[in-house]
Amino acid sequence: MRPGPGALGRLNIVTAQPPTGLSRELIALRAARELERGSVVNLGIGLPTLVAGFVKPADDILFQAENGILGYSGISDSEFDSDLINAGGQPVDLVPGASFFDTADSFTMIRGGHIDAAILGGLQVSARGDLANWFVPARGGGSVGGAMDLAVGARKLIIAMAHVTRDGEPRIVEECDYPLTAERCVDVIITDLAVIDVRDGGLSLRETAPGISPEEVAEWTGAGLLIPDDVAEMSL
Amino acid sequence: MRPGPGALGRLNIVTAQPPTGLSRELIALRAARELERGSVVNLGIGLPTLVAGFVKPADDILFQAENGILGYSGISDSEFDSDLINAGGQPVDLVPGASFFDTADSFTMIRGGHIDAAILGGLQVSARGDLANWFVPARGGGSVGGAMDLAVGARKLIIAMAHVTRDGEPRIVEECDYPLTAERCVDVIITDLAVIDVRDGGLSLRETAPGISPEEVAEWTGAGLLIPDDVAEMSL
Amino acid sequence: MDVLVFESADSAVADVVDGSVVLVGGFVSAGTPSNLILALKRGGQTGLTAVANNIGLGDLLDELCEERQLAKVIATFAIRASGTRSSRFEAQYRAGEVELELAPQGTLIERLRAGGAGLGGVLTKTGLGTMMAEGKQVLELDGEDWLLERPLRGDVALLKAWRGDRQGNLQYRLAGLNFNPVMATAADLVIAEVEEIVEAGEIPPELVGTPGIYVHRLVQCDPVPVRWDG
Amino acid sequence: MDVLVFESADSAVADVVDGSVVLVGGFVSAGTPSNLILALKRGGQTGLTAVANNIGLGDLLDELCEERQLAKVIATFAIRASGTRSSRFEAQYRAGEVELELAPQGTLIERLRAGGAGLGGVLTKTGLGTMMAEGKQVLELDGEDWLLERPLRGDVALLKAWRGDRQGNLQYRLAGLNFNPVMATAADLVIAEVEEIVEAGEIPPELVGTPGIYVHRLVQCDPVPVRWDG
Numbered sequence: 015m016r017p018g019p020g021a022l023g024r025l026n027i028v029t030a031q032p033p034t035g036l037s038r039e040l041i042a043l044r045a046a047r048e049l050e051r052g053s054v055v056n057l058g059i060g061l062p063t064l065v066a067g068f069v070k071p072a073d074d075i076l077f078q079a080e081n082g083i084l085g086y087s088g089i090s091d092s093e094f095d096s097d098l099i100n101a102g103g104q105p106v107d108l109v110p111g112a113s114f115f116d117t118a119d120s121f122t123m124i125r126g127g128h129i130d131a132a133i134l135g136g137l138q139v140s141a142r143g144d145l146a147n148w149f150v151p152a153r154g155g156g157s158v159g160g161a162m163d164l165a166v167g168a169r170k171l172i173i174a175m176a177h178v179t180r181d182g183e184p185r186i187v188e189e190c191d192y193p194l195t196a197e198r199c200v201d202v203i204i205t206d207l208a209v210i211d212v213r214d215g216g217l218s219l220r221e222t223a224p225g226i227s228p229e230e231v232a233e234w235t236g237a238g239l240l241i242p243d244d245v246a247e248m249s250l
Numbered sequence: 251m252r253p254g255p256g257a258l259g260r261l262n263i264v265t266a267q268p269p270t271g272l273s274r275e276l277i278a279l280r281a282a283r284e285l286e287r288g289s290v291v292n293l294g295i296g297l298p299t300l301v302a303g304f305v306k307p308a309d310d311i312l313f314q315a316e317n318g319i320l321g322y323s324g325i326s327d328s329e330f331d332s333d334l335i336n337a338g339g340q341p342v343d344l345v346p347g348a349s350f351f352d353t354a355d356s357f358t359m360i361r362g363g364h365i366d367a368a369i370l371g372g373l374q375v376s377a378r379g380d381l382a383n384w385f386v387p388a389r390g391g392g393s394v395g396g397a398m399d400l401a402v403g404a405r406k407l408i409i410a411m412a413h414v415t416r417d418g419e420p421r422i423v424e425e426c427d428y429p430l431t432a433e434r435c436v437d438v439i440i441t442d443l444a445v446i447d448v449r450d451g452g453l454s455l456r457e458t459a460p461g462i463s464p465e466e467v468a469e470w471t472g473a474g475l476l477i478p479d480d481v482a483e484m485s486l
Numbered sequence: 487m488d489v490l491v492f493e494s495a496d497s498a499v500a501d502v503v504d505g506s507v508v509l510v511g512g513f514v515s516a517g518t519p520s521n522l523i524l525a526l527k528r529g530g531q532t533g534l535t536a537v538a539n540n541i542g543l544g545d546l547l548d549e550l551c552e553e554r555q556l557a558k559v560i561a562t563f564a565i566r567a568s569g570t571r572s573s574r575f576e577a578q579y580r581a582g583e584v585e586l587e588l589a590p591q592g593t594l595i596e597r598l599r600a601g602g603a604g605l606g607g608v609l610t611k612t613g614l615g616t617m618m619a620e621g622k623q624v625l626e627l628d629g630e631d632w633l634l635e636r637p638l639r640g641d642v643a644l645l646k647a648w649r650g651d652r653q654g655n656l657q658y659r660l661a662g663l664n665f666n667p668v669m670a671t672a673a674d675l676v677i678a679e680v681e682e683i684v685e686a687g688e689i690p691p692e693l694v695g696t697p698g699i700y701v702h703r704l705v706q707c708d709p710v711p712v713r714w715d716g
Numbered sequence: 717m718d719v720l721v722f723e724s725a726d727s728a729v730a731d732v733v734d735g736s737v738v739l740v741g742g743f744v745s746a747g748t749p750s751n752l753i754l755a756l757k758r759g760g761q762t763g764l765t766a767v768a769n770n771i772g773l774g775d776l777l778d779e780l781c782e783e784r785q786l787a788k789v790i791a792t793f794a795i796r797a798s799g800t801r802s803s804r805f806e807a808q809y810r811a812g813e814v815e816l817e818l819a820p821q822g823t824l825i826e827r828l829r830a831g832g833a834g835l836g837g838v839l840t841k842t843g844l845g846t847m848m849a850e851g852k853q854v855l856e857l858d859g860e861d862w863l864l865e866r867p868l869r870g871d872v873a874l875l876k877a878w879r880g881d882r883q884g885n886l887q888y889r890l891a892g893l894n895f896n897p898v899m900a901t902a903a904d905l906v907i908a909e910v911e912e913i914v915e916a917g918e919i920p921p922e923l924v925g926t927p928g929i930y931v932h933r934l935v936q937c938d939p940v941p942v943r944w945d946g
Contacts, residue, residue: 054699076699080821081743082891084697096745096939097878097890103744110687111653113694116893116925117743117769118829121822122671125604125842128699137797148797149847155795155809156818157772162842163822167604197845290929312929316591317513318661320927332515332709333648333660339514346917347883349924352663352695353513353539354599357592358901361612361834364929373567384567385617391565391579392588393542398612399592403834433615596835605826606839606855606862625836627866632836636857660921691890692923 032178032234035206035223036250043068044248045133045174045204049075053130056080056164058147059102061174062133063089076109078129080160082120085112101159124160125167132168134161136175136203138190141237143200143212145173146192158195165196177205177234184236186210186217207231209248216240221248268414268470271442271459272486279304280484281369281410281440285311289366292316292400294383295338297410298369299325312345314365316396318356321348337395360396361403368404370397372411372439374426377473379436379448381409382428394431401432413441413470420472422446422453443467445484452476457484489654489698491683492705495525498677502642504531505557509598509640509669510538510547517662519646520546520710521679526555526644533557537598537640539591539665542566543573546710551575551584558585560638562594590618593635595668601639602671608635643673646709647696649689650680654698657689670700677703719884719928721913722935725755728907732872734761735787739828739870739899740768740777747892749876750776750940751909756785756874763787767828767870769821769895772796773803776940781805781814788815790868792824820848823865825898831869832901838865873903876939877926879919880910884928887919900930907933 036044042064049055049065052074057065066088069075078084079100086106090098100106115123123129138146145165149156165171178184186203203210208231209221218240219228228241272280278300285291285301288310293301302324305311314320315336322342326334336342351359359365374382381401385392401407414420422439439446444467445457454476458467464477492498499522502508508526512518523546526534532555540563541547550556551574564586565576578584589597596608609632613619623634645666647656656678658666670676678696683706686698722728729752732738738756742748753776756764762785770793771777780786781804794816795806808814819827826838839862843849853864875896877886886908888896900906908926913936916928 079891081746081894084699085691095890096941097747097892099744099746099891101743108691110685111651111655111689111698112691113655113697114691114888114891114893115697116897117821117825117895118898121825122599122603123697123699125822125840126602126671127604128671150797153795153797155806155816157793157796158818158820158848159792160821162820162846162848166841166844167822194846196842315661317516317664320929321921331660332711333517333662335514335516335661337513344921346915347881347885347919347928348921349885349927350658350661350663350921351927352667353591353595353665354668357595358829358833359927359929361592361610362832362901363834364901386567389565389567391576391586393563393565393567394588394590394618395562396591398590398616398618402611402614403592430616432612600838604841606841606857606860608830608838609836611834611836627836630836658922692888 032182033207033226033230035177035226039064040250041174041204041206043250044209045172048172048202048204049073049131054078054128056124056129056132056168058132058134058161059159060135062135063102063104065133078123079106080120080124082115082117083112085109121163124163127167127169129168131170131172132164133172133174134164136173136185138185138187138192139173139200139203140190141188141217142215143198144190145195145200146190147195149193151192161195165199170201171199172202172204173200174204177207184234187236207234210239218242219245221246223248268418269443269462269466271413271462275300276486277410277440277442279486280445281408284408284438284440285309285367290314290364292360292365292368292404294368294370294397295395296371298371299338299340301369314359315342316356316360318351318353319348321345357399360399363403363405365404367406367408368400369408369410370400372409372421374421374423374428375409375436375439376426377424377453378451379434380426381431381436382426383431385429387428397431401435406437407435408438408440409436410440413443420470423472443470446475454478455481457482459484488652489701489704492703495521495679495705495707496528498522498703498705499525499529502526502529502531505533506531506641507535507537509643509673510536511643511645511664511666511669513539513664517646517658517664517666518546519644519679521707522644522677523547524549524710526550531555535560537638539563541573541575543571548573548575551578554578554583556584558587560587560589562589562591564588595665597635597638598668598672600637602668605637607637609633610635638672640673641675643669643676645670645676645678647678647680649682649684650678650704651684651686651689651698653686654701654704655689655694656680656696656701657693658695663695667696670696676701679705679707681709682706718882719931719934721882722933725751725909725935725937726758728752728933728935729755729759732756732759732761735763736761736871737765737767739873739903740766741873741875741894741896741899743769743894747876747888747894747896748776749874749909751937752874752907753777754779754940756780761785765790767868769793771803771805773801778803778805781808784808784813786814788817790817790819792819792821794818825895827865827868828898828902830867832898835867837867839863840865868902870903871905873899873906875900875906875908877908877910879912879914880908880934881914881916881919881928883916884931884934885919885924886910886926886931887923888925893925897926900926906931909935909937911939912936
């Protein structure tokens with residue numbers, strides 16, 4: 015799939031290179047800012063894992079890992095303990111008040127709406143907030159982990175991903191052509207180029223990365239994008 | 251309902267008094283003998299509770315209480331601890347290797363077929379093994395507790411009850427007219443007069459209480475009763 | 487996030503509104519939130535639906551019948567098969583003044599669990615062919631019948647634990663768990679009475695029976711002795 | 717009843733028959749029955765269906781692919797979205813030599829729980845409108861769609877716990893619980909490897925994660941270090 019024209023049809027040069035936006039770390043930093051004080055948060059494998067490193071104790075965030083931990087502070091530098099890992103297999107440190115539970119109880123938490131926010135990676139997000147993030151058709155098979163349950167159950171779903179693929183194709187599209195994780199589940203998309211809200215079944219630009227114009231974001235977005243008057247530059 | 255003629259139609263004098271059979275304690279003793287060595291057993295409220303007192307350590311029986319205990323030895327003489335009770339609210343003592351769990355896990359055990367035998371009280375048992383034990387129409391409302399789950403889930407269901415009501419009406423009947431606990435669930439009925447197996451959808455007399463004849467049992471049984479040649483007297 | 491610690495059971499339940507569905511933890515004397523129940527009695531809220539394992543003679547829940555605070559009870563033990571004395575609830579039930587929905591224990595806990603776990607229901611054999619199946623959907627799957635039981639949730643849950651920490655983590659004692667951990671997941675407002683409030687971290691992670699994120703309010707109370715009479 | 721204590725992981729799994737459905741506890745490195753998996757590799761049983769959270773690069777379960785012992789895998793992590801190196805399983809999957817049924821984690825655990833708890837299934841929203849709903853029944857209840865997920869059981873379960881007592885009670889360590897406690901309820905033969913075997917009563921009743929009645933065989937093994945690579 016090539017980048018199709020966005021809502022404003024600005025993409026004229028299909029051989030253009032996407033602008034250089036935020037690093038993975040800065041995407042994670044911006045995603046961390048999206049978390050409300052005192053909330054319970056699950057971080058997906060990959061980029062979202064980095065978010066834990068950008069949360070301050072004063073933010074009072076409690077991280078949940080679907081393998082059965084509530085209350086880890088981040089990736090551990092201590093000696094590896096095979097029984098103390100997050101869902102990505104990385105060693106973690108605990109905070110006071112942490113607890114352990116089995117997978118059934120973990121998904122009671124997730125599916126039951128007890129997680130305030132989940133930050134997951136994405137392959138594609140559609141204009142109405144459908145998410146595809148578990149199956150690459152060219153590779154087949156897939157790895158879904160807890161993504162489908164998190165997409166359905168988390169009160170707020172934040173997708174942190176690169177705005178376009180390595181081949182320069184938009185990941186934000188009118189309709190996902192990758193198999194879905196869940197329908198109409200995404201609330202916010204945070205990329206190297208922008209912060210976009212999924213609102214009333216459509217996409218609305220909230221912030222741009224430093225040096226990126228709203229028009230550039232629209233250009234590299236494969237779906238209609240509302241650009242309000244008050245689009246801000248991300249403060250990082 | 252008056253005692254109807256049994257399979258052999260022996261009941262001629264409807265004003266007859268039922269013979270005096272076993273005491274409640276001896277019914278419990280006989281029920282205890284029915285338990286296989288090393289089995290996991292749930293005891294219902296009332297008469298079945300007494301069974302724990304007739305089990306020897308060598309029998310290696312593990313008692314489960316649906317309120318969340320596996321491994322109690324019997325009713326406790328110690329000081330009452332409100333958090334250490336069986337499902338009938340009675341204080342219990344623990345055996346080494348006991349465990350506690352919540353009601354969800356307790357009924358995973360019960361409904362999932364992990365309890366070898368349950369001994370419950372009964373109001374009526376039908377010829378094909380239907381059980382009624384939770385609702386007295388004259389009183390209404392009812393108290394079901396874990397009885398329906400135990401009737402469905404226990405691998406072997408033993409009913410310990412008086413053979414007839416205080417008014418001399420049989421509790422073992424062709425069809426229950428009290429609301430059912432579960433259909434076709436009873437394996438063995440132990441009463442003050444007899445041990446009766448429910449087998450291939452019918453009742454078969456296995457043992458009689460001392461001093462009680464097979465004919466007397468049939469007389470006070472409101473359903474067809476097979477009397478094999480080898481009916482034994484209970485050894486108590 | 488720190489849990490809200492209340493000074494008294496009365497203040498912890500003061501804003502429970504009339505007509506609420508109230509989940510009440512406990513099993514006879516074990517893990518029963520006696521102080522919160524008595525506070526609800528003093529609070530005087532009416533038209534309540536109580537969901538609890540038992541409402542028998544001697545149960546503190548029966549106290550809520552004194553001033554007719556209960557409109558409906560969903561329970562597993564309610565009316566005894568025999569005995570001459572009767573509870574207040576029983577008398578009001580016979581007079582048609584309070585509604586009773588009896589449920590098998592294993593079904594009641596699964597309905598609550600489904601309510602807390604975002605499940606739309608579970609299929610059980612318990613209750614098939616009995617009064618419990620009346621008005622419920624039966625599914626035939628691979629030649630076997632199953633009864634569909636739907637989720638149950640409360641507006642409020644009243645729990646009892648042994649210790650609670652300032653993040654709301656609860657530690658239960660002995661057979662005090664019973665309905666409490668599942669009910670904690672299945673209500674919009676979860677209030678727990680505990681015998682002791684400790685700092686976060688004092689309850690070892692392996693002994694947290696209810697993670698603090700489920701608990702909104704905590705109150706320290708001395709346990710009320712309970713003697714059950716069925 | 718005392719559990720059967722085996723001298724070696726090899727002897728504990730020796731009579732697992734070809735074609736068995738084997739539930740394998742663990743989540744990446746945590747609570748993974750590494751010794752039992754390697755014993756199954758040495759045992760050489762074939763045509764197995766493995767049910768496990770993950771079969772990725774570095775997973776010991778992938779070792780069972782070396783001699784093509786797996787006919788089917790039911791898992792939540794199987795084929796990575798990116799990366800150049802691939803597991804043995806991945807290669808065999810691409811060659812059509814092994815079947816894969818992917819399941820959402822919360823659905824897999826509920827299917828296993830239903831299998832262990834005597835439930836005929838659960839209704840979830842997870843997977844609705846996705847490939848996971850293909851071939852499954854959707855129920856509309858009160859205007860909402862729910863996906864019906866059916867129970868899943870194993871012939872054998874391989875578990876890992878920290879300590880086990882002679883009655884088979886298991887105590888887990890940290891995040892070592894994961895799939896183990898539910899899988900313990902959902903198989904006909906349950907085999908657990910533990911780091912230490914203790915006398916009954918040495919595991920406090922509050923810390924028993926799997927009651928002994930679920931466990932049939934116990935074997936003491938030193939843990940095998942696991943390093944996951946996805």
